[in-house]
Amino acid sequence: MKTAEEIISIPPDLEGVDVPRIMEDIKRRVEERRQSGLYRELPTEELERMRVGERGEVTIQDPLHEIIFNIELARHFAAVSSWYPIGARRTPLGPFILLAKKILRRFMTPYMEAVFDKQREFNMRVLEALKVFQEIIVRERERNYRAGVDRYYAWEELGLAEEDGEFLEEAARRFPPDKEIVHLWCGRGEFLEAARREGREALGVEEDPRLVRICQGKNLRVQQASSMDYLEGQPADSLPAVFLRDLGERGELGDLMWLLGVLASRLERDGVAVIVNHHPRSVLGTEEAFVDPSLVRLIHPETMEGLLKGAGFRDLRVTSLDGFSPDEEREWMERLGGMGLELQDLRETLFAPRRYLVEARK
Numbered sequence: 001m002k003t004a005e006e007i008i009s010i011p012p013d014l015e016g017v018d019v020p021r022i023m024e025d026i027k028r029r030v031e032e033r034r035q036s037g038l039y040r041e042l043p044t045e046e047l048e049r050m051r052v053g054e055r056g057e058v059t060i061q062d063p064l065h066e067i068i069f070n071i072e073l074a075r076h077f078a079a080v081s082s083w084y085p086i087g088a089r090r091t092p093l094g095p096f097i098l099l100a101k102k103i104l105r106r107f108m109t110p111y112m113e114a115v116f117d118k119q120r121e122f123n124m125r126v127l128e129a130l131k132v133f134q135e136i137i138v139r140e141r142e143r144n145y146r147a148g149v150d151r152y153y154a155w156e157e158l159g160l161a162e163e164d165g166e167f168l169e170e171a172a173r174r175f176p177p178d179k180e181i182v183h184l185w186c187g188r189g190e191f192l193e194a195a196r197r198e199g200r201e202a203l204g205v206e207e208d209p210r211l212v213r214i215c216q217g218k219n220l221r222v223q224q225a226s227s228m229d230y231l232e233g234q235p236a237d238s239l240p241a242v243f244l245r246d247l248g249e250r251g252e253l254g255d256l257m258w259l260l261g262v263l264a265s266r267l268e269r270d271g272v273a274v275i276v277n278h279h280p281r282s283v284l285g286t287e288e289a290f291v292d293p294s295l296v297r298l299i300h301p302e303t304m305e306g307l308l309k310g311a312g313f314r315d316l317r318v319t320s321l322d323g324f325s326p327d328e329e330r331e332w333m334e335r336l337g338g339m340g341l342e343l344q345d346l347r348e349t350l351f352a353p354r355r356y357l358v359e360a361r362k
Helices: 019-036 044-050 063-078 094-145 151-157 167-173 190-197 209-217 227-233 253-266 283-289 301-311 326-336 344-350
Strands: 181-184 202-206 222-224 239-245 267-278 315-321 355-361
Touching (some): 063 094, 151 209, 167 190, 167 267, 167 315, 167 355, 181 227, 190 202, 190 239, 202 209, 209 222, 253 267, 253 301, 267 283, 301 355
Parallel strands (some): 181 202, 239 267
Antiparallel strands (some): 267 355
């Protein structure tokens, strides 16, 4: 590698100027001005720290978020320039050093600008390419969400969403009042609304942009991201409270087992995860649940307990929720035509609570 003296030709009247020392002085002054807030741009290392946690875990949770971050990063450094502030220390040689710097910049600027013109053109084309990729991802996601019977289609277009009772308020009350709750797969935000009514702070995480817009229309706090990517992107032992609804009742069972393991590692010590699922013991509740075509299975509470213990949870408590009211029982009995419902065991089976709640701590 060539030295500064080999690269820069020193005019005869400035022979003896210590170019390396001048360059070190320039670097020092730039750093001083950056720390004082004069420069708005941040060094690459600091920008990189913005996207990783204290332990080095990547906090970008989603490929779309990743490309958005990189577009901002590229835009930050795209407009390269040969300009920089010139100064010198207040020493007897200060005026001469300042003159040398100005002469060097004046001689080098035409050559540097010729190179920077090409660099700027290249940078702009890279930015354009990144924006095209961003648009492709957005369009593909919108197209994919409109395929098949997903939650949005079942709930909004078919109108098959279940009515939410008081069980969401009950779930919100299981969390400490001073802890922010993260609701993964927050859907249309029903739990976020219940948490707000109960005086709890809650953040929803939802990947479907159509459901995100519904939450935003209710003035709910929501982050558009894959819930699995969001969870994986959090530092270990960092989440105080997590709520999940219909856990494992959609998607692949392998995802459920992976999710519970990651959830256990991301919850802080004494953190709490609350899960509300449909109770398969409720015959009529099951019949009601499967009206929603996006539902593919029910998870028995004993199965859920076993999976949670296998993932590392030790403090577990299961509660039945959302029982049938007397009016609902009478309505069902009329529809079933009696059918020997005077038998207590049969009544308890048919009218068992629709849902169960699990509180899990590490």
